[in-house]
Amino acid sequence: MRTATSGPPRSGGTPAGAPLPPGPRLWATLQTVRWLRSSTSYMDRCRARYGDMFTLNLVAKAAAGPAADRGRGRWVFLADPAHVRQVFTADPATVRTGDTNRFLAPLVGASSILLTDEPQHAKQRRLLLPPLHGERLMGYGELMSDVAEAELARWPIGEPFALWPRMQAITLEVVVRAVFGIGEPRRLAYVTGLLRTMLDRMTSPRWLAAQALLATAAHDRTGALSGAARRLVGPVDRVVLAEIARRRAAPDLDRHGDLLSLLVQAEYEDGTAMGDGELRDELMTLLIAGHESTATALAWAFELLLRHPDGPARLADEADADRDEYADAVVKETLRLRPVLPFVLRSLGRPMEIGGHPLPAGTWLAPCAYLIHRREDLYPEPLRFLPERFVGRPAGGSTWLPFGGGVRRCLGASFAQLEMRRVLQTVITRAELVPAETEPEPPRSRFITVAPSRGARVVMKSRRARTPRSAPRTWMPG
Template sequence: MSTTIDPTVAAPPEPPLSELPPGSRLPPLAQVAMIARSPIGSALKLHARYGEPFTMRVPGFGPSVVFSSPQLVRQVVTGRPDVFHAGLANRPLSAVLGRWSLLTLDGRPHLQQRKLLLPPFHGERLRAYGELIRELSEREAAIWPLDTPFRVDERMQRLTLEVILEVVFGISDETRKDALRRLLPPLVESSRHVVFWGKAANFDFGPIRLRETFERRRDAVDELLLAEIHDRRRVPAESLAARTDILSMLVGATHEDGSPMGDGELRDELMTLVMAGHETTATALTWAIDLLLRNPVVLARMRAAGPDGDDDYVNAVCQEILRIRPVVPFVGRVITEPVVIGDRQYPTGVGLIASIGLTHHREDVFPSPGVFRPERFLGESEVPSYGWLPFGGGVRRCIGASFAQFELATILRVLVRSPVRLANRRPEPIRATGVTLVPGRGVKLVRERV
């Protein structure tokens, strides 16, 4: 990249806890263990005990003040980008995503990368991907085993990985594609551990070496991605422009000074799209199937919608899925000068957390929040501004939000036609791993004979 802008922003010193609202006095590792076990339940308990807001400490992050009312959440996610730094808050993701990732940048570098990444997610592009996503979904559903329990999360991870390989990477080399099918899932798993456990992941616990395992897996994937990038650069400009995959569009993109994206930039944005678009969508789909099978009236109406009908209801179902089971439970900012949120001033260096999971489960925001009811998004009641924010908000709102919702709806229209039942009717526990909330048992299904 020809620009001389340093993509990193120096983190300000952490403020003393005495300047922050009250919160749990448990050690950071104990707090993260509590979140892992019951992420939404623990947030609700902390909110009930300490009120709004409260302070948390977890490994790898500085002290963080947690907000959940839509009014205060709005102030956090729409704060001035030169003061409210999302890249600093996401700095623990750098080991996984890289220094040029859209998620870990702030200021002008962030705006530059966002501008380059916007065109592939345009509405017309989404429609072009629809038929391919439907075909991949039908192919996946057709090979589900009969009369034998299987884990939905594993199947959805495989399906969304195929979407990534086709839509994002556009890889035609079958050997390289097979290698990525084999190597990406273990890398995603290692990435969860490194991010979730923070600095604790740097220590070895006998044969468990989280950082070493992650770096070995990351390097193997990087070698394949860089080889694909180099091959794509050799494609003639006319042929490259005719391709629809996101990698080809990024290879052909240029910065304001006319320079192309560097190999490191491309690698980091590809890894960002993998981590933000593969595991998250797979998790949302797994939760969706679990919720639909536990709500037969909603399932019947989804089936009646067919492949192309009743868009409003299908979209409402997807919104309610992302409300009651938000895949990413929070978004954060680190402030680089004192700011006032609500009626209190917060010092430089503190982390401000908009708790998506807590906001979505507040009785005063969504009445009977534990009930799965898509009608909330069909005018049954008004959803408060910044009361529903599974993709964050403000200028840092997830760039792939429209694609994620389109992909979720498109795949669900196919999968609801499958004759399946839950292998276990017990409630599926919510667990935190990495930065996502996943079904604790993976949701097991049985495909029945028709």
């Protein structure tokens, strides 16, 4: 076994022979074990040792599929905002994303927006973006508060429980209702139940281990499903395709406000519309991207806010006065300190020089929100949860990156922030919550997100009756 030393690693050599930025010289398997034990601590240690640009050699080839062969599991982490800006604003033919998301193909389907690159990706974004922004978005605010209200009524008083699964229930119901417009309770329970089962199985350690071992058999470049994946996704697929058929047959489609109805009517620039397969893939993408990440971010928001002196009281006071500034700051600070997706991935379609390092085509880059958010020069006392730093101050374009950036920036960023504000406001104004344990919860990696290790355990001391809102709330778009 080799030991960690500084300087350019031999193992960091590229197919073209140029050395990648420095990084640990351990075998890839050992680096992967350390990464799996705690990806965040490993990133912290590597940044302290190698600086703002370092290379990890991870056993990621199998999990990412054949397209990763060129990257060979070596990821160049970027923790300097100037380097990340350069990547996010680069020509899309040079900096690509589809290949790096290939491992999601069994779940989201080969034509998902997550897996395509320009020019197809831009066409898909033009269709998917409008229903998730502006006026349309505001229409979902009441739905979010109502779902949170109903969920809160089911929580026990005086007993410890984990908030994370409760947040998953809220965000799953919100996204299913927003996407499909299903309000009928039995059908809603059926659809959310199917999705929950699929997601729980696909993010279980057993499934992930099987994926890592069998990934190349599980899907090919076109994203064809393996038998195991098909058994898990099949029932959800059938429900999604049935909803698409129902919507296509609806005589009053233009009166529906749900995302599916809008997408069925949407047209590409050449006047064509999405086929059933494309619609299925985009809907699965929205359902999956739209629920787990928001639930985890909400669990972190409660875990951090409930330990912050005066935080809950200030958020409740402002909510009662129909003001959103502090809630918005809590959301931004939560996503700064605990970005649920700590980094994004890009692959180089052509050579590129970053920070004096010539990087050959095929290199994988990891613009790293987690490390940038912890820079003392950008955020004084970076390890403290201080929502006040965002009150009256907008988040910086290349210094606050929980939603990634450039042409791939999260399509649901505004939706997610609205949902986080509404759920926080509903719960904090209606319930007195305290942390169940005195020790703060450390981060723990789960699938591709980083969640509170104990699931954000709390005790609800009391619950209050609902107070009607006087007027629609104002809010700051993310």
